[in-house]
Amino acid sequence: MSQPDCNDVLERLWVYLDGEADEGVCQDLQTHIELCLRCRHHADFEVRLRQVIQSKCRGERAPQQLRENLARLLGWSFLLVCAVWLSASLFLGWSL
Numbered sequence: 001m002s003q004p005d006c007n008d009v010l011e012r013l014w015v016y017l018d019g020e021a022d023e024g025v026c027q028d029l030q031t032h033i034e035l036c037l038r039c040r041h042h043a044d045f046e047v048r049l050r051q052v053i054q055s056k057c058r059g060e061r062a063p064q065q066l067r068e069n070l071a072r073l074l075g076w077s078f079l080l081v082c083a084v085w086l087s088a089s090l091f092l093g094w095s096l
Contacts, residue, residue, distance in 0.1 A: 005031050009039045017046055 009032050013074075015021045016029045033039045062070075 004028050006032075006039055007035060008035070009033065013039075013043060013046060017043070017050070017065060 009016075009029055012021060012025065012029060016026060033043050047053065053086075
């Protein structure tokens, strides 16, 4: 990737900030961010947002009631997907 435009940078910003982009892409994005005020503002905002989230979420656990509600919702979602898949396979002949 060479000479990324702002759209490229903004699409890949999270991958870049997570350190998941390869070295060449990182260098191209870093160069663009250093030269482009708009993209620098976006990157700075994301970095600050991540710092705030990390500082606020340390050591705390979600309340038990919230965890139970989420588990129940995820369970119902799984059952719904299974029911749809079973219906589709029985009536439409679909298979995985």
